[in-house]
Amino acid sequence: MSLNSILERKASNDVSLLAAQRWKLWLAFVAVLTAGALMWFDAWFSSALRVQRYAPTLIGTGLGLLALVAACCAVRCPRCGKRLVWYALSKPAHSWVEWLLAETTCPKCGYSSSKAESRSSARE
Ligand SMILES: [Zn+2]
Numbered sequence: 001m002s003l004n005s006i007l008e009r010k011a012s013n014d015v016s017l018l019a020a021q022r023w024k025l026w027l028a029f030v031a032v033l034t035a036g037a038l039m040w041f042d043a044w045f046s047s048a049l050r051v052q053r054y055a056p057t058l059i060g061t062g063l064g065l066l067a068l069v070a071a072c073c074a075v076r077c078p079r080c081g082k083r084l085v086w087y088a089l090s091k092p093a094h095s096w097v098e099w100l101l102a103e104t105t106c107p108k109c110g111y112s113s114s115k116a117e118s119r120s121s122a123r124e
Contacts, residue, residue, distance in 0.1 A: 015114040017084060017103050021075050025085075025100075028071035035064035080109035 018025065038045055038060030045056035072086040087107060088100040104114045 015104050016101055017077065017106060017111075017113045018075060018101065019113060020078070024071060024074050028067040031067035031070075032064055035060040035067065038063065077106040077109060077111055078113075079111040080106060082106055082108040 038056040042053065042056040042060075045051075046053045049056070072083055072089070075085045076083055084100065084103075084106075088096040090096075091099050105112045
């Protein structure tokens with residue numbers, strides 16, 4: 001299952017803990033892709049930007065690490081502030097993305113995004 005199909009599936013029934021914070025994940029994803037492009041095509045970037053050969057790789061590495069740290073710090077539980085990306089990364093390698101995009105209950109405080117959503121729609 002690709003990341004895109006998971007995101008599309010969740011967008012149609014969006015009650016995940018990350019519903020309001022999905023843009024942060026997309027931003028980190030784009031930054032990681034950019035970092036990968038800088039490192040993979042380092043020769044092209046170094047000649048196009050007229051910089052030293054190692055500069056794109058160095059910038060790409062920094063950007064990738066910054067995106068990972070920023071995502072780990074910025075994506076949090078709305079109630080208790082638990083760092084959800086950091087928690088998800090502790091899951092087995094094959095399931096952390098799925099857990100992150102599908103989870104509706106905070107593992108620390110029990111905050112449920114689906115209950116919050118049904119309460120807010122009941123008020124309307
Ligand atoms: Zn929480």
